[in-house]
Structures are given as structure tokens and as C-alpha cells.
Amino acid sequence: MKRISYLFIFLLLAVLACRERYDINLKSTDKVALVVEGYLNGGNGPTSITLSRSYALNSVGSPLPVTKAQVTVEGDNGSSFSLTEVGSTGRYRHSQLTLLPTQQYRLRIKTQDNTEYLSEYVPVLSSPAIDSINWKWENEGIMFYANTHDATAKSKYYRWEYEDTWEIISNYSSFVKVVDTLILPRNFPAEDVSHCWKYGTSSSIMLGTTAQLQSDVVFEAPLYFLPKNIEKLGVRYSTLVKQQVLTRQAYEYFLLMKKNTEQLGSIFDPLPSELRGNIRCLSNPAQQVIGYITAGITEEKRIFVSSNDLPGSNYIFPNCSWRLVPNKKDSLRKWMPALMPYAEDLDLFGNVVGYFMAPLVCSDCTARGGSNVKPSYW
């Protein structure tokens, strides 16, 4: 019987684990779509719209920004706001829109080549407050959940995004820095690189609906998952969850985008299908435009998770063995820049006879992409 059971496990693993990377050379297409992403912020704060183009599947690099376009927000009462481009990034910004909840607004885009795009009118929807964001330890990691409710039962369709921040601590405290060829002591606290904070944003589409419920109550809508033993959960983690209310059409659009791009790979996959948002090209209706313009007032909530609260997370930045190198030009030159000095080795008389050296990322948290400026909310 034992043999049979092993056999079965083997079979089941074969079923579950048969997924492998697959890269095929697909013909690049000349069908380039305009991608419009953004949200007309009816609350306090700026509004920004990002315009880019779709790009070939096997090309490397980042999306091509659409620069020098004219981007205008129009109200159905005749009001109009022009957005200005931030540098040549394809990002168009307005510092503060004044959107009336009784009005509907749309977005007009005129690209450099005089092609005009226009969105449908969208209502300004205010989100109810987030009741709480909670997390649970499950499947060897943590899962975040959103809780909210709308007593007027009008919201029904929700989308969440987050901006997260996490603290990192260098494996070794750095007391010296290298400036050109000189090794100089660091000035504390300004040049302290043992503590840093890193920032991220959501990269998946998080949606929830209460349309099937008797009342507009979101209870533990799953947001996202972080596996244990990653840098984010190494010291202390914080997430600022933003909640936005959508129209049903917008919800369905984002749901389809999520299904098409995030949720494939099971046996019973739905077939991927084309996306049609609420923006049209006026001169050429066949031109594909990706994106769904929404408007409203968001709500947000921040929570913190300390690694001490987690039952089984133990992250250590890897590959950080140190080496003591004699304070000789040749020796130092031999090891740098693979290893960088972070502390002096002194003899009894206070002479620097050597340096403790390790890869820069082990002693300088800014080299790990962090900022050593503590955020205000920390």
C-alpha cells in the first residue's frame, strides 16, 4: 500500500507541478494601442493621467511614453481643466481638480499627431471610509484583507490599490565611506546608512463587490499576499490601502483585465479576450485604446506589521560574509569594488591597520534601493 501511496503523490505532483516557463517568438504587431491610466481625483490632491503605447511582446525595455499631448478634463456643465505634462514622462498632472459630485466628467486627449481620443462621461463616486485593514498568517505568509461598508448601499463595486513602505537594516553598520579613492569617516546621523525605507506600489488589480449581498458590507475582501522570508517582512512593514468606488462597468472592465492578465493557468481557464474600455479614438474607431477612466474621492488607511508579530518570518539579506583587508593600497584595490570597507580595524595605538569589508549592499542600505530618510508616518 505504501508503494501505491508514493506513486499517487508522484502522480499528483506531476499534475500540479507541470508548469514551466515558455517563451515564444511572436510576431511583433504594428497594432499599437494607446494606454490611458489615471483617475480623476475629486478629493484633495493632484490628478495625474499617464499616456503610453503598448509595445512588442519580446522587446526589452519600458513602455513608450506618449509625450506632448494635450490632456483636458471636461465637465458636462462646460467646465474644463488642462493637465500639464511633467517633464517628458507621458505623465500629465493637475494639482487640484474641483469636481462637483452632481456633474459627470470626461477626458479628452489630443496626441502630437493630432489624433483625438475622448472618454465617456463618468460620475464622481465617493468611497465610504475603510473600516479596517487586517492581515492573517496563512499559507506561510501574510494575506491582507479590507473591510468596509456603505450604509447607503450605493457603492457596491470597490477597487483597492496600495503604497507600501518597509524598513530595512544593513547587515553591518557602516562607519566609513569611499569618496573617490579616499576612505573617510561618515557623518552621523545624516550619512547613517544602516536604516532605510523602501517604497512600492501595488502591481495587481484588487477588486471586490457586494452586489450579491443583501447589504453593502465588505468583509475581509482579500487584497494581496506576501510570502514569508522576503525583504518586505524583514523588519517592519506598512501599507497604505486606497479604496475607490467604481461603476459596474468599470468594475467589469478591471475584472476582465485581471482575468486576462493575472488569473490564467488553471485547467478551466476562461479564454482571454479583448478589452474595450471607455475611451475611443474619434478619428479611427478601430484603434485600440486600453484603460478605463474613473472619477471620485478615495479613502485610505495605513497599517503596520512588525516582523516580531509574525510567527515564522526570518529574513536575512543574503551573501554578506565580511573580510578583514590590510590597510594597503594594493590589498584594498584588489578587493574593491566587489567589497567595500564599512569599518576600521585599529591597533592598540589607534592606527588603521585594516578595513572590514563586505559587498556594499551589506553595509549601505541605500545601495539596496532604500532611502535613509525616515518617512513622516514611521
Added chain:
Amino acid sequence: MRKSLLIFIFFSGCSLGVIAQETRPLISGDFQGISAAEMFRRMESATGYRFYFDVQHASQITVNTTANAEPLDRVLTKALQATGLKFSIDREHHVFITSRYQVITTLAAGYYKENRGNIMVIDEEAVPDFTAETKKPETKVSEKVVVIGEKKVRNKPHAIISGYVKSEKSGEPVINASVFIEKLQRGTVTDQYGHYLLTVPTGEHIFSIQSLGMQDQKLKVIIYSDGRMDVELKDAVATLKEVVVSAQKVANVTRVQMGLEKLNIATIKKVPALFGEADVIKAVLTLPGVKSVGEASAGFNVRGGSTDQNLILLNDGTIYNPSHFFGMFSAFNPEIIKDIELYKSSIPVKFGGRLSSVLNITTREGNKKEFTGLAGVGVITSRFNIEGPLVKNRTSFIFGARTTYANWLLKLLPDPYDRSKASFSDLNLGISHHINDQNDIYASGYYSTDQFNLASDTTYAYSNRSANLKWKHSFGNKLTGYFTTGFDQYEYHVTSKKNKINAYRLAFDVTQFNLKADFTHTLNARHTLDYGLNAVYYKLNPGSFTPVGTGSLVKDDIVSREQALESALYLGDRYNISQQLSVNAGIRYAIFNYLGPQDVNLYAAGVPKTETSITGTKHYNGGVIQTYQAPEYRLSVRYAFNNTFSVKAGYNSSRQYIHMLSNTTSIAPTDIWKLSDPNIKPQQGDQVSLGFYKNLKSNTIELSAEFYYKRLKNYLDYKPGATLVLNHHIETDVIQAAGKAYGAELMLKKPGGKLNGWISYTYSRILLKMDDPTISELINGGKYYPANYDKPHDVTLVGNYKVNHRLSFSANVTYSTGRPITLPIGRYYYAGSERVLYSDRNAYRIPDYFRADVAMNIEGNHKVKQKTHNSWTIGLYNITGRKNPYSVYFVSQNGFVRGYKLSIFGSILPFINYNIRF
């Protein structure tokens, strides 16, 4: 002592006489060094006596005698003295040549106890049991002589012969046995009750009765008038020598039916299957023209039809979901299945309601003579079945059960899969009761259930149920009626309780009540009519979403029930115009009534059906809301150029009123069915086909080539992002597309012999097009695009090599073009991640599919008398370990697009199966 091993003699009245008193004709001649057969022929022409002998056997025996005006009997005695052949002569001047034992042409005294009408059986005391000593029962024509009808009534050129073919061992009817007269190129097959009916010219004929897995019988029959002939066949397993019969395996050439594939369970079991579970559907997939999207897919596609266009019948019950375990196994217990028939092109007129095919699965009848059973253990399932007589020779039952025991094994998997659960089981029960020669009653029941969750808190469960009762009544020899009533049900539900606020139960069910009256009427030698009336009443719950537990805030969302009545009247004629030309022509008139109570959405005319174009809702309290009706035509013609070559052509049209809604690649457990209503028109299809059939090497090799072209109308396809479950206006999310399918199927088959099997090549295309001008966003711009299961090239080899009676090897090799998929044409950046951009539907294909499986079957010893028989099946699935892609997909992960290939079985899978028969 087995009665069934007796020689049957059927004759008219009591015309047996005594031989001694007769004077025999005188023979003169030189019979030196010639074969006995040659001598008999010469004597036949010289005397006018009819000789009955085994040609093959007699040709090998040499005689050495001369005769000079000596009586026939004396010459024969002399000539056959040293040959071991015996002879006897009856009053009718028939000479019976037998080996070893002499046919006694008179009855033992007082033998009228077994007199059944005009049939008489020679008592066992009169004729010694052949098998007791010979241990080598062989089929010899001359040893079986049957006389049918009354000699006095020889006024008609034709006679109707009917009867039953039964298994000698169990008394079960033998289904699909061919009853065939080679010389006339005329024959028929037995129906599912083992009954056959054949019109033949009066006179002498050699009947060949054959069935796979059975020993062939050849009977010399003398027909005077209408009569009855029952035949008992022996199981082929009992023979220790290969029975190779070739001359008569001509059914594929001679039958008028086109595109018909038959497999019996012995063949199905030889096809190596996943985990060693003999699988009906997977065996069907090896046939030309049948495809599926991948390994874990429940359904199959026949000649470009979608999975819901197959009518799957299990003993007359419609099975909506034919699969277990995510589609990896089919829901039919192989141990109680007798055989399957798949109609791909000319669908018999008695079937209707589906466009592509009919898969007719027949289970065995219980053993009417003794109790037998089987228990089996496999990697995934164990099974048990038992059968036996309730009343000996009259009433029998068969019961089969299968279940999995995978749950505790799943618990051994690493987290999080250890919380997975999967189980399935199925039960079959069949009871048959023989009232008298005119009346039989059959009851059958089926239940299958599946339940699973894979590392989640959502439980999926589905179940098929079917029960029916059938009464078969013979109105004399020429007319047989079948009256069937029953119900079939399919239901699924999904429950999730993890989140107490959102805890829900989603449920769907469809029930159909059937009433059928089918008649087979043999008018004369040329015409056989099939006519009847079918009615199906559907009750369908399209979806209900309800809270579970007290804390759940889920509000009831129930899509209103649907009901409909589908009735059909049909008439078909099997018409033999000449020996060469035969026609099956039929018409089926189907009426579909969509019934109230119902709320029907009304849409503005001329614009696409969307939620915004709903102009109102009309409420119907009851009665007929919408009626669709149309005739369906079935025609097939066969022209046989000779015994081994024929050409057939056919035209077939049909309509489908119930549709499965699915926008997933394969049948998902959450797919729902929908009835045609005022907003969703019935699907329509018609097909023309042409086929060429040639048998080679004394009919041991069958070659066939079939070509078809098919049109589809109102095929259901889906708008991008369609919602199918709990949709109160489903018509806004579907598009009725047009389609065309065409292809060629070539097959080379060797049905018998030590090495047997088939190789087939299929070329087929299925293209769909959305051409509704009112729809603004047509898929692929309104141009033709391939359906998901469009796999143009397919080569399949199924082979079996019998080393001896206890050991055989089988192999299954299949190659096919990869199925079409929608692949991205570009990337874009949105919501913090790179994402893929899709364009034209199904413009690319996944890599080609190739798989080879092997299996070894070991039977225990074949002693008839032992208490139990064991058998083992050991094999390897996917022997090359090829990672056949099931799908290729692109997902955004951590901000980047990654391409993946998903294989269901990416390695060699060994399997072992043990069966014990008692």
C-alpha cells in the same frame, strides 16, 4: 452437461424419418487421391443429394476409393472409413458429414418435451457432448443444420427470420452481433436486446453469426417460411486456439450507415488508459474524427462539433456530464459496459436533439444463469460488480459500483495541497425480466457523483442521475415496439464557507423526463421501417445563489426556472433496392415548445442585444411562449461494387434546443445548460459525407476513407468577458455564430488476429464566424476564426499484440496539431504592472501534441472450473515523458509579464490494476 452445446435442429412439424428403408442412388466413379470435399461435390451432382460438410476440413482429407454402381451409403462408408469422418442421411436427402460423431437424424423416443413451437432440440442423450472429450470446439458449418418454417407454406419468395443471439454461458443477449449471409451480402446486427430480424429468400443459406469476443457460428439454414431462430454463442475466451474468421467481417463495407464506430468493452480495455482505468471516452478519442482540447477535458468534439453537441446515452438515459475528477476519467464503469456506438455522420432517425454525434453506451445484462462478480483495485479507484439471476433464465440483475479513496492520500501532500479533497463514485443497476417471447422488461438506473476542492475552501460537487424503464413487445414477427419512460438529471453546486459574511451556495440543475415509443417494422425483404414518437420535458434551474450559515449576508439570487417540451415524430425506411444499392432515408419532425411561467426580456429590434437595449419584460404565466419546429432529414446510400468494396454517401440535418454555456477551454464543472428561448435560437447543423470502404486480404484488413462538409448555424459563442453564471439576460453575453467544418478521415483497421488494432489519420477544420450585422464589436472583425478544438492533423495508432491467451501487449500512439489559442500581440503597462494585450481570437496554436502509452495485460490461468480468475494490467502512460502543453498563457507577476506552458501530465505515469473475477 450444457444444453447449449447441443446441436439445434429446427424443422417443420415432424418430418424426420428413418433412413434404413430407403434405397440409395447408385454411384460409380474413381475417387482416388482426391479431397473428401471434391468427392462430396461430385456425389452431390451425381445424386441430387445435398451434402453438408465443413469445406475447410474436408478439403484437407484425402480419400482413396472407387465405386462401381454401388449405393451411396456404402460408397461413403468405404471412402470415409479411414478418415474419421462420419455421415448420416435423412429423409430429405440431406447428407451430413461430421467428424467423430454421427448426426442422428431421428429424435430419441419421447423427445417432445423441449418442443417450442416449430423449434425442436435434439436431446442431449441422443447426441454426445462434443466438448467433454475434444476440448477443442471449433466452428464447423456442417454440424449445425437448421430448418425454419413449414414446408407446406412455401408460397412466398422471402421469409422473415427473427430471433435472439445470446451468450451460451450467461444467457445475456449479445448486442451488435452480426447475422450475415455472405453469399447474398445481406445481414443485420442484433439490437441491444440481442434481437435480430432479417428478410431472406427462402431456400438454403449459410448464416454467419459473429460478435467480438465470441466464437463465430456458421449455421446452415434451410428456410421454408417465416420463423424464428435463436442462436447461442460461446465466449471466445474459452477457446485455446485463436479463432480467425475473416470472410464475414464485412460490416463496414455492407452496412448502409456511415460514420459509425463501434467498440466493445474488450477493445476499450485494450487501449492503454490513464492510471489503467479503462475509459470509454478516452477510447472514443482514439477514433478518427473525435478530438478533445487536452488531457483534463471532460468532453469530446466530433467532426468540428462542440462538446455539448454530442448526445451521450447510457441505456437510453442522457448523461450531461460524462466525466469524473476534472475530466480525467469518464463517468462510466468499464466493468458493466458492454459496448459503445458512436454515430458521426448519419445519425439514425430515432435519435435527435444534438448536432454532432450520438454516443450510445450499452451496459451488459445480468447473467441469467449463475451469480458472478468482479472486484478490482487500481491506483485511483476500486470497483465491484455483481450479477446473477433473480429468477433463473427469466430475470437477472447487474450491479456495479466504483469509488475513489484518494482523500487520505491527498492529505500526505505538502501544504497547501494537503487540504485538497477529491472523490467520485458511480453506481449502475440493471434488471431485465423476460416475461415471454413477446414481452421483455428492462429497468436501469445510474448515479454518479463528484466532489472536490483543491487547496481552497470552495467545494465543487456535481452529480448525474438517470433511471428508466423499458418494455419491449413483439407484435408478431414483423413488428417490434419499444416503450421507454424515465428521467435524467444533472446538478452541480459550489459552496464556500470560509468567509462567513460571503458564505454561499451556487447551484444548477437540469432534469428531463422522457417518453419514447419506437417501432421497427419489417414490411418485406426490401423495406424495414423505423418509426416512433419521442417526447422530452425539460425542467431547468439556470442558477441559484443562496446564503449558507446564519452570518452570511448573501442575498438570494435565483434565475427563474425554465421548462420546455421537445417532441419528435420520425419515420425511416431501410430500403434494399438491389443487392448493390441500399438506402436509409428518414425524416424526423421535431417541435420545441418553450413553456411558461417565465419573464422574457424584450429587446429593441435591429440593435445588438445589450442591457441597455432591453425595452421591457414580458411575463408569461404558463402555456407556450415560443415554438420552434422543423423537419430534420437523414439519408444514406450505399452502393456495393462487390463483396469488398463499397461507396456510401449521406446527408444529415439536425437541430439542438439545449445548449451548454461555457467560456472555458474544456467542460468545467460550473458550466450551465440553457434552453432555447425567444432570444436564443436553436442551433442548426447539416452535413454531407462521402465514404469509400475496401476490405483486403480476405477481409482481415479494413480500409476506409470518409469525407465530410458541415454547416453550423446559430452556434453559441461568447462576447469578450461574458458572464454566464447567474446571468438574468444571458442573451446579451452570447453571440450566435455561423460555422463550417470539413475534413477527411482515413482508417486502416485490423480487427482480428494476433496483432490487431487500427491506425487513423484525420484532417479536419472547424471555423466560426460572427456575422451578425447588428453587433458592433465582432470577434476577429467578423472573419472566420478557428474554434478552440480545431486541430487539423491527427494520427492515432492503437495496437494490440497477443503473445498468448494470458499475455498481451497494447500500445496507443497519438499525434495531433496543437489547438488554437489566443496569444498576446503586445504588452502594456497598467495598474503597476506590465500586462499583455490580446487581439484576434485563436490566431496561434500551442505546440503539437504527442503521446505514446503502453500496457501489458496478464490473465491468470484459464481453467474454467476455478473459483476466481485474476488479471493484471500494468502500463506506462506517456512513455516519452513529453510535456504536452495543455495551454500556453501569459500572466503578470510582480510587475512583469511571464509566459508559461501548462502540461497536465509532464512525465511518465506508471499504473497497475488488479481484477479478480468470481
